[in-house]
Amino acid sequence: MDFELSPRAQDYLTRLQDFMDSHIYPAEAVYARQRLELRAAGQEHTVPPVVEDLKIEARKRGLWNLFLPGEGDHGLSVTDYASLAEITGRSPNLAPEAINCAAPDTGNMEVLHLFGTPEQKKQWLEPLLNGEIRSAFGMTEPDVASSDATNIATRIERDGDHYLINGRKWWISGSADPRCKVMILMGKTDPDGHPYRQQSMVLVPLDAPGVEIVRPLPVFGYQDQHGHCEITLTDVRVPVGNLIGEEGGGFAIAQARLGPGRIHHCMRAIGMAERALELMCRRASERIAFGKPLAAQGVVQQQIAESRMAIEQARLLTLKTAWLIDKHGPKGARKEVAAIKVIAPRVALEVVDRAIQVHGGAGVSDDTPLAAMWAGLRTLRLADGPDEVHVRSVARAELGAYGTK
Numbered sequence: 001m002d003f004e005l006s007p008r009a010q011d012y013l014t015r016l017q018d019f020m021d022s023h024i025y026p027a028e029a030v031y032a033r034q035r036l037e038l039r040a041a042g043q044e045h046t047v048p049p050v051v052e053d054l055k056i057e058a059r060k061r062g063l064w065n066l067f068l069p070g071e072g073d074h075g076l077s078v079t080d081y082a083s084l085a086e087i088t089g090r091s092p093n094l095a096p097e098a099i100n101c102a103a104p105d106t107g108n109m110e111v112l113h114l115f116g117t118p119e120q121k122k123q124w125l126e127p128l129l130n131g132e133i134r135s136a137f138g139m140t141e142p143d144v145a146s147s148d149a150t151n152i153a154t155r156i157e158r159d160g161d162h163y164l165i166n167g168r169k170w171w172i173s174g175s176a177d178p179r180c181k182v183m184i185l186m187g188k189t190d191p192d193g194h195p196y197r198q199q200s201m202v203l204v205p206l207d208a209p210g211v212e213i214v215r216p217l218p219v220f221g222y223q224d225q226h227g228h229c230e231i232t233l234t235d236v237r238v239p240v241g242n243l244i245g246e247e248g249g250g251f252a253i254a255q256a257r258l259g260p261g262r263i264h265h266c267m268r269a270i271g272m273a274e275r276a277l278e279l280m281c282r283r284a285s286e287r288i289a290f291g292k293p294l295a296a297q298g299v300v301q302q303q304i305a306e307s308r309m310a311i312e313q314a315r316l317l318t319l320k321t322a323w324l325i326d327k328h329g330p331k332g333a334r335k336e337v338a339a340i341k342v343i344a345p346r347v348a349l350e351v352v353d354r355a356i357q358v359h360g361g362a363g364v365s366d367d368t369p370l371a372a373m374w375a376g377l378r379t380l381r382l383a384d385g386p387d388e389v390h391v392r393s394v395a396r397a398e399l400g401a402y403g404t405k
Helices: 007-040 049-060 078-089 105-115 118-129 250-286 298-328 330-364 370-380 387-400
Strands: 134-138 155-159 162-173 180-188 199-205 211-216 228-239
Touching: 007 049, 007 078, 078 250, 078 298, 105 118, 105 134, 105 250, 118 134, 118 180, 134 162, 162 180, 162 199, 180 250, 199 228, 199 250, 250 298, 250 330, 250 370, 298 330, 330 370, 330 387
Parallel strands: 134 180, 155 180
Antiparallel strands: 155 162, 162 228, 180 199, 211 228
């Protein structure tokens, strides 16, 4: 098992780190100011201009679509990309989108790349790869327990050369952004079929008649620029050609989508944890309490040490999972994918919480990125399935060797 970066990946890492130092970190204050201005103008979910500037610079540097094997000439493995994803996690609002590697677009591009028809790729994948539009993924629903995807209630019914869609979705990330033009929607085409063959995926343009964005949902009071929306679909008609793959293949496609995507999420979480630890160490070194720096206090030293040890463990497990995906595909790393989905957000959340504690009142304000990081990381314990579901998957994998599930 070898986690050493390939020479090509090391080159990309060097270039990405330079881009972060020269452009991303300096742009964070600009992004915050522009968001305030847009909010005051009633444009909460319009992208700040600095993001488009960063995308242009990233493309000039060849830092573009690095997550997707087989596209472009980067030739990176999942293991190679994992280390790049970690770096982008240090500035989650800017870096992933600047290099066109932001969720949910990454997962949607993977779906279209693997399962899309030539027509679907031309209409939707190409503009996504070019960073011209954004997209959404419509799975979660408010009226059912979405931790069990077989619960999905949205109906996709064949009507001649079209599908008729009725349902209600929420927490549909990215859908408030005016650049979001299409949603990959998961619903039921065969409610009476096998539990894992009832679902299908179809492409739904957000401007289709019957699609209504009801509201963007805040996360612990934060309104994400791209938005996490509740959406209703009432007699929405889309051509049969908008079906991705085959009828009944939605569950399998969703599983294929989530494997590499969870590597991305987890490594970005580790990147947030690294930045939080860095901020904690700086604060502890500079802040004086009871006549000496916080860094001289035993309790603070323990918080720093525990954070470093936990980050290293989470990173190693995530890299192992990426390596397994490279060697055996997502199915060959199913247990490990479930494990990192629990461990990485849990560790990152603990590190950020310690950093907030060391910062005192400043830690819960917007003067540091820590409070927003905490809010984002806490949602990861629910997104793509709650911790309890993934713990159950790990337990079943372990017990399976003993004939018990």
